[in-house]
Amino acid sequence: MDEDLRAAVEREAEKHALLNAIKHESDANVGAVMGPLMGDNPAFREHADAVPGIVGGVVARVNDLDQEARRDRLETLAPDELAEIEAEDEEDDQLLPDLPGAEDADEVRMRCAPNPNGPWHIGHARMPAVIGTYRELYDGWFCVRFDDTDPETKRPDLEAYDAILEDLEYLGFEADETFVASDRLEIYYDHARDLIDAGGAYTCSCSGEDFSELKNAGEPCPHRDKSPATVHEEFKAMIDGEYESGEMVLRVKTDIEHKNPALRDFVAFRMVDTPHPREEASEYRCWPMLDFQSGIDDQLIGITHIIRGIDLQDSAKRQRFVYDYFDWEYPEVIHWGHVQVDAYDVKMSTSTLKELIDAGELDGWDDPRAPTLKSLRRRGIRGEAITEAMAGLGTSTSDVDLAMSAIYANNRDLIDDESDRRFFVRDGVEVGLAGSPPEQAAPELHPDHEDRGTRAIPVGDAVALEEDDLPGREERIWLKGLGCFQYTRDVLQYTGESIDVVRDGDVDVVHWVPADESVPLTLRTMEGDVEGRAEPGVLDYDAGTVCQFERIGFVRLDQVEEDGSVAYYAHP
Template sequence: MDDDVREQAEEAAEVNALFNALKHDSDAQVGAIMGPLMGENPEFREYGDQIAGVIAPVVERVNGMDAAEKRERLAELAPERVEELDAEDEEDDQILSDLPNAEEYDEVRMRLAPNPNGPWHLGSARMPAVIGTYKEMYDGWMLCRFDDTDPETKRPDLDAYDEILDAIDYLGFEPDEVIKASDRLDVYYDHARELIDLGGAYTCSCTGESFSELKNSGEPCPHREKDVETVREEFEAMVDGEYDSGEMVLRVKTDIEHKNPALRDFVAFRMIDTPHPREEAAEYRCWPMLDFQSGIDDHLTGITHIIRGIDLQDSAKRQAFVYDYFGWEYPEVVHWGHVQIDAYDVPMSTSTIIEKIEAGELTGWDDPRAPTIASLRRRGIRGEAIVDAMAELGTSSSNVDLAMSSIYSNNRDLVDEETDRAFFVREEGPGTEGAVAMPISGGPDAGEPLVHPNHEDRGRRHVPVGDEVVLEAGDVPEEGERVWLKGYGCVRAEDGGLVATGDDLDVVREGDVSVVHWAPAEGPRLRLRTMDGDVTGIAEPGVVDYDEDTLVQFERVGFARLDDLGSDPAVAYYAHP
């Protein structure tokens, strides 16, 4: 790293450290400012392994100021960040905008409508995050309805039902009721019969291609004027499974000359030969299309507000035809744009993730490289952090970008104060430069770093030195130069080893000596699973004494969830900086 880059990194770090300390009214942490620093300054990324060592002294200097000095210094360096702090203090606590006409209803009733064709990817979290938050805002009611009426193209995964409910619980919500659409076929059949009697539906045996030609030209299907009795008989034959797939459908009679061809006489029921995977539904062959099924259920369950993607605007218009036949009032609808996340190489697509798992490219839904809820959960990220980030996106009809840094920032706020610190020296893996083992002499037998820098009352860790310590390659001092081994003291590089100097902490405060982490060469080996691939190295011995599922912060590396401490190497999952 040249001097210009180092100077830029120090200046940017000081601004971020000042802002972080003032925002949270506590000491700034290197890990907490690394994410924003790298995100705002992409030119630093090639120096990723060196940046932490450069900014650590800056952070320590900032933490030595009182609040007034920090604010004065931030105003001098970046007055707009002080304005940002003041604006945040004045901000309303309500994240989401008001639901339309909510005051007109005795109770706000909303629904989640997942298709259980696999566990949830990260984008799926937006629906429970927003609807669950609205439920809390209005003291409302929330339904989870599994829209599982497509046993062929979006075939349900039997494990996904419980996995999705578990994900909702992880995000911090509990549905007031859970139903499966595949349990309700007779309900849909009864409403189809009523619709036929009202003259609102007809059976059609046109091929898809021939009907499409008629529809696009605004011409009626030749079956459109069948008498009700014939339609009823043919629909009962559909229910009894007497037709093959593609042989007969039931269509809702709309406006064959409607300006939008997609709304002209749409399909309500079709025949599917593939049995449903649920034993309770395997006998059925006549299945409702989603627009018919969900429209009926929304009314019967008293849904007052629907949130759906803007690409589903036609669904509301199709369902409105059905509602008009029955004399029902359509719920309020909010259409939102798609959420996009660009931090992953794997697309947010259930089918694509399944393909990559089956091909062995991912180890499972909780692989850290997978853009899934299960992955974030295994990495030690709390559901609340995801919910807050998703809710902050609001319900705009425009597509929105979710920065993973916002989830990480939220999670950091939740876990930082309670998370113990530990050392992990990276040897091999993406973004690492390797590690160097060096003999050490002249100092104490062990380092005694704080368990948590903000809580001296929680004590100190005992990290034995042994005959050799390991440092990350970028932290190894040149011959004759000094570094401060955190929790141990100042050492100088002499003859390929490290010799304690006896200097006190003033050499760090004065900016002459960098602070680095370390581990005894005989420490336990650990494999850290990250979004970029696995990183292996050596940890301080106390790491393997924790309970599995504990979150720790590897100093100058980031937060990680301890996953398997009985294996060799032990395994942890990287959460975030």
């Protein structure tokens, strides 16, 4: 092979080796390089015996470079190919589909509109996870708007406003702006007056039953043709609180013969006798329905994209009637299906959870059995793990299932490296030691990070084992970090054998704690509390620390005290 051909082989081999290494974020592989190299360069094929040797040398040089140096070199040799890889990487990393119409908007503006009737359960996390991810994707904007204009049926909880903002922060987001609908009633009243002037609304004193019969028959309400002056007068009386609940409503004129009865002359305002729990709103009695309030706010706040459940498709259709009266352009709407979460026996419903808490069946919103964000946070599960799992569900109109194992896997990736290992024995069986074992055990703090060293565990005269780990008569076990023992005459006799007995598969490795110096600890789990004892080193941690109880799972230390500690179980 002449020098020019050899140089050409090296040049092309380097390009393909760099492509292979960068694409797979690993060292290049000679076999993986040979296929595209020979395919792109037919002239090399007659020298097939010599090419692999040249490629091997080139691959070795490429593998000596770090990933940044590889990218720099490929940008010099083949910038177009590098750009293609980076574009593919960006596309692969995007969890969500492109937003329709996003490129035409000056700024993508979205809203998270919770009803503040309690802290968020896991299902609620989907909305902030998705709109927060879209904000980052499009360098956009999103707000939190508390839709709290139902003081009776979905009565707001005064503590929920701050609790929801804390949950949002836990998920990794902060709203660009926050609104409270019950602060904006005068705005809704003004737009109702404008709607009356436009001939788009009328006051109605029909009973719910009477109006339902007319609506279903496609017949107009007898109040539909009132003069605007009369409607204004009666609407003012509503605002002034002169009517009782159910006595008068303000309806939006739509199409009384619309094929969907739910869209026929829907209610915009009604009277509510129950005072709002917020002092600032407690005097109001005339309250907007969500479809009216939300539609007005979306326009005034400048929302460009709305994401809502598929069960709310009629809401968009109702709101479009109002938008048509005001000659407004309706935002882009994405409807998605419901998300179902496994692993819980408790219904994922704010009202149901509140009832269980009030009845004492749950200890609070952060009870490990509760499917709430407060519970997951207390268990040591990071909000980022939830956000990634929820965003990964996409925005399909079909109902989707979320396995908690997906959240656990994400969380494991986030916490594994930094979580020290410790021993915890559930309902332990105490066994004496014999044969002069070491006075102190030294298991690793982390099996993948030798540089962190070991932890010192005093041994004493006896250890506690989990009952299932107690060996049979004359059988051997390896107490992790301590050594090999044989169960003889109701004691564990130290044998002094090397770790080879474990490597040969003859001896099981078990965790343990010293009987005398271990720490009583309650492990709170989704199935209930588990009592046990932990190695004394847990007292070195602050409350809130996450560690792994070996052979049990990851936990968050909630209370660290010598006479009784508490940990919350996260996941395996």
